[in-house]
Amino acid sequence: MPKNRRWVLAARPKGEPSPDDFRLETHEIEASAPPDMVLIRNRHLSLDPYMRLRMDDAKSYVPPYELGETLGGQTIGEVVASGSADFTPGDSVIGSGGWQDYALLPAKMVRRIDPERIRAPAWLGMMGMPGFTAWIGLDLVGGVKAGETLVVGAATGPVGSMVGQLAKRAGARTVAIAGGAEKSALARETFGFDVAIDHRDPDFAERLADACPDGIDVYFENIGGPVLEAVLPLLNDFARIPVCGLIAHYNESGPAPDASPLARVMRQVLVQRLSLRGFIVSDHFARYSDFLGEVAPLVGKGEIVGLEDVVTGLENAPQALIGLLAGRNRGKCVVALD
Numbered sequence: 001m002p003k004n005r006r007w008v009l010a011a012r013p014k015g016e017p018s019p020d021d022f023r024l025e026t027h028e029i030e031a032s033a034p035p036d037m038v039l040i041r042n043r044h045l046s047l048d049p050y051m052r053l054r055m056d057d058a059k060s061y062v063p064p065y066e067l068g069e070t071l072g073g074q075t076i077g078e079v080v081a082s083g084s085a086d087f088t089p090g091d092s093v094i095g096s097g098g099w100q101d102y103a104l105l106p107a108k109m110v111r112r113i114d115p116e117r118i119r120a121p122a123w124l125g126m127m128g129m130p131g132f133t134a135w136i137g138l139d140l141v142g143g144v145k146a147g148e149t150l151v152v153g154a155a156t157g158p159v160g161s162m163v164g165q166l167a168k169r170a171g172a173r174t175v176a177i178a179g180g181a182e183k184s185a186l187a188r189e190t191f192g193f194d195v196a197i198d199h200r201d202p203d204f205a206e207r208l209a210d211a212c213p214d215g216i217d218v219y220f221e222n223i224g225g226p227v228l229e230a231v232l233p234l235l236n237d238f239a240r241i242p243v244c245g246l247i248a249h250y251n252e253s254g255p256a257p258d259a260s261p262l263a264r265v266m267r268q269v270l271v272q273r274l275s276l277r278g279f280i281v282s283d284h285f286a287r288y289s290d291f292l293g294e295v296a297p298l299v300g301k302g303e304i305v306g307l308e309d310v311v312t313g314l315e316n317a318p319q320a321l322i323g324l325l326a327g328r329n330r331g332k333c334v335v336a337l338d
Contacts, residue, residue, distance in 0.1 A: 125332030130158035146171025307331030
């Protein structure tokens with residue numbers, strides 16, 4: 001019987017997560033799969049900011065983790081036992097396998113992938129949920145057009161970098177917001193943004209205004225906080241804001257003490273007829289095949305690129321998530337379990 005290591009939620013964080021909020025357990029599992037199920041040996045685990053939201057006992061778009069529950073997340077792995085005619089041992093697959101070595105999943109919730117065509121970690125980034133999030137957000141809300149100015153927060157992350165490349169292909173002028181000189185250079189040199197602004201610069205608001213002399217037509221929101229405050233005065237009439245995430249607030253242990261910026265946002269929404277819409281990518285998975293049909297050939301030919309920040313060892317997953325929430329990663333954060 002194989003041994004399965006798994007990380008569970010040990011305590012609910014108060015602000016920034018700490019290692020004590022996680023607990024590593026080991027137990028034996030059956031090396032078989034019931035009918036219509038598949039047993040997967042996970043090889044790569046995706047770490048994403050939304051996981052922090054699920055650690056709080058609060059209403060959100062996904063249920064919170066229960067204390068003692070295995071932490072969830074998308075994984076790439078190999079089928080080791082199958083109770084489904086659609087899969088055989090050795091198949092490379094992607095599914096929601098979670099923070100553990102092995103996952104028993106319904107066959108209908110698993111998808112076969114081709115790691116020979118596109119490298120395995122990229123299926124968790126460019127070709128996975130982050131890449132699809134960028135694509136659906138631009139299609140559903142952004143509607144970016146040639147000649148427009150698009151600004152994206154967290155621009156070197158897996159969502160932001162894909163947003164910039166897709167907008168550039170549509171003929172837009174692209175402005176990256178990144179944290180630090182290294183990430184700003186990465187945004188320009190690797191992901192092809194026209195301009196990159198460091199949000200840690202004390203003159204950030206002025207530099208952003210200089211980079212957007214014709215205003216902002218689309219702001220792809222991943223951050224919130226002071227970055228949004230700097231963007232608001234630069235929005236053009238009929239600007240669109242796909243609201244994908246608000247990572248600046250994920251480690252807050254309660255509501256912000258001053259809610260007045262929201263009133264300003266809502267006034268601008270009315271006066272300038274802005275389109276401000278939150279979206280959750282899981283609501284749109286029916287269109288995932290459309291995304292693959294458009295983007296997979298571009299990735300395969302190297303016309304869209306991605307970057308994975310790979311951490312080795314399942315035991316290092318908690319520190320990797322803590323670092324991700326603090327902005328210490330470069331590109332898509334992936335854990336190689338072995």
